[in-house]
Amino acid sequence: MKAVIQQEFGSADVLTYTDRQIPITGENEILIKSAYTSVNYADIKTRTGKKGKGKFPFSLGLDVAGIVDTAPIGSTFVKGDRVIAFPKNGSYAEYVISDERLIFKLPSNLSLEKAATMPTVGILSYILFYEIGQVKTTDTIVIHSAAGGVGSMLVQLAKLAGVKKVIGTVGNLDKQEYVQNLGADNVYTYDTFAEMVMNETNTSGANVIFDSVAGDVTTNSLKCLAMYGTLVQFGNSSGKAGSFSTSDVHNSCRNVKGFSLGTTRKHAPERLAPVATKVMELFASGVIEIPVAKIFSLDQAAAAHRLMESRNYEGKILIKID
Structure with a gap:
């Protein structure tokens, strides 16, 4: 072969x-x-x-x-x-x-x-959105790398679920129209998103932030994460580790959750079949693409x-x- x-x-x-x-x-x-x-x-x-x-x-x-x-x-x-x-x-x-x-x-x-x-990005995104992030319709959420495979899926899941405000981030605003067409309300660059999220939420911050970039993006995400908010960390495409202090989370009752599809495939494969079925139904019906x-x-x-x-x-x- x-x-x-x-x-x-x-x-x-x-x-x-x-x-x-x-x-x-x-x-x-x-x-x-x-x-x-x-x-x-x-x-x-x-x-x-x-x-x-x-x-x-x-x-x-x-x-x-x-x-x-x-x-x-x-x-x-x-x-x-x-x-x-x-x-x-x-x-x-x-x-x-x-x-x-x-x-x-x-x-x-x-x-x-x-x-x-859909196998990797579809199943991963569904688990991130519903199981790890546990997004509510009343939330304001931020999706980093929103023009990529996982980002494209997360934006559509959020739109389908009726999430109040969906903010996407990109490396270059040339991708702004693409992400907005998927369903994002606003799109910002990695350099400006923290300030813009605080402006849009009247300084209360985002309830859930999905971070696959890490590095400085993680640091800036914590600058605009709401009290009791959740930072979902699932990658480091920047090539740099993200960092935060314990004081960034305990005083504000915020939390950081991590997830790896590779780890789950290896140690808990039985978790994937029910999700795969739901994701395939979404794709087959044309609701998400x-x-x-x-x-x-x-x-x-x-x-x-x-x-x-x-x-x-x-x-x-x-x-x-x-």
Whole structure:
């Protein structure tokens, strides 16, 4: 089969399009013929060595949309089922294997291309919004990196839920119209959002802030987080750790919650199936859609990474495999 692997950490140039053996399934595992995979910021961190990974060579990729090729006897899946999944050893390949608990059957009216935009960002966003952030309709919320995959999903979930005020942040205001079209009431840059949030809320601050950027964005988020508010921290795309003092939270009764989809896939996979079902229903009905920024072929994986690193895109970057 064709696959993209890397033998060392480095720039996008380390990604190599090559031949590999089709993986062999183990107990409770299913072989999937890949149709699409998405590019996520975690792929960039892993490629550059900023996030731990196994021995070289390895393949990147968190999720896949495809067709079941081989399933064990007694499985709830059969050959030909259309699915999304979180594969075992990367997804930049024509065939992948996945634990049955991390595979979800698609509704008949949801295309593989649309489905490919949702496994990581859709399931993650739903959990962040409803379980971790526990957003209420009366809240004012801030969504950082609102033009990215998770941000695009969070804005739409908030709009769908009727949240009072939805504020998005972006690195460049060229993306302002895109985020507002998704449902955000206002859009600001990372440099100005803290002051603008305080102005908009008559200095009371935002009730929930979703932070995947970290670094200075985390520090500034605490400057505009309301009393009893919640900062939801789920990434550090800035490459810098966010920081806060205990005095930032106990006096004001505020809290900081963290969440990792990767940790949950590994330690509590059973939490994902109910969420996947709800998210697939939203996508199948057309109520929510994550726009596709660009689709690359598998041999163009390096170009897909360069586009993500440029941050000059809106929505989700996909790789078409078959």
